[in-house]
Amino acid sequence: MRVLVTGAAGFIGYHVCRQLLNRGDEVFGVDSLNSYYDPRLKRDRLANLVNQKSFRFAHLDLTHDSATSTLQNAGPFDATIHLAAQAGVRYSQEAPRSYTASNIVGFINVLEASRGIKNHHLIFGSSSSVYGECRVIPVQETVDTTRPVSLYAATKMAGELMAYSYAAQYGLQVTALRFFTVYGPWGRPDMAIFKFTEAILNNRPVELFAGGTLRRDFTFVDDTVQGILAAVDRPPADRDDGYRVYNLGRGTPVTVNELLEQLEVCLNRRAIRRVVPFQSGDVSVTYADIHAAQNDIGYQPSVSLADGLQRFVEWYQRYYLNAELPLKHSA
């Protein structure tokens, strides 16, 4: 299978590319390598991909009008996995235009590139944030998602709607996957697990929004990638009208306080805790009902939080501290 992966140098995109290559697919990756977080991390992820013979890469900003023709010329592809985006809830208050640029304009350019291809399947990386402050948990894909509480969430919901319109008008097959707080080796420096690890190892305080009472459905990246590849292999059926949406969470939320305690065990160090207020744009709980993805595409999250954190910590120490650890896992 020939697969286009956007955001290939990003956290999830990198793992997706690796798994696709491992199973023998041909991958064309694109990324702008922007500096939302340290681009060195993106380049280092990429360095692990470019030495593989079935991988090609284009340094491409999807917001440029010419991106559509660049993708068309590189194709055709059997499937597109669209993961390039401006991520992060809190940063959308600081830099709103980077969200409309990458998540709306960039996505239109990808949709346009997919438009003319027969039987094309587009997998879109959406987010649990589309649920806002949902009162009914675990949350099912069918609940109302018209009340986003951050611009990030609004652009992700807009992406789902844009993709739906391409399914309806042009026969594009679309699977939207709502990811729930993905973590693991090569993870994002702006996310809690990464920041907490950095703070603990440098004896700096860990900031606990709302006193660490927020609950998150932390999902290990290998599980998310298993779900993405399962979706790739099972395009929407006729009954889906060419469009479907699934939660890819773990289905077992924990509080941030519980997460921190587990991380202290993995690092064998105590954190200095600093309580900070609840931030607007955040939601108090994310908790996925994953039955639809389990039943329809065979999604099977299997990595416990303790195991996943251990794998993250081992990678972090190796990558940042060059620590010679007895490695239990390879990342």
Ligand SMILES: NC(=O)c1ccc[n+]([C@@H]2O[C@H](COP(=O)([O-])OP(=O)(O)OC[C@H]3O[C@@H](n4cnc5c(N)ncnc54)[C@H](O)[C@@H]3O)[C@@H](O)[C@H]2O)c1
């Ligand atoms: N990690 C999570 O917990 C999580 C949760 C929900 C949804 N998501 C979504 O999953 C996708 C991947 O997330 P991630 O955690 O790997 O983030 P990431 O920031 O590591 O990866 C996104 C990549 O997209 C690239 N990119 C951004 N704008 C671009 C543009 N205009 N043109 C080309 N490339 C561009 C970035 O350089 C980056 O490498 C994103 O769409 C994100 O919104 C992630």
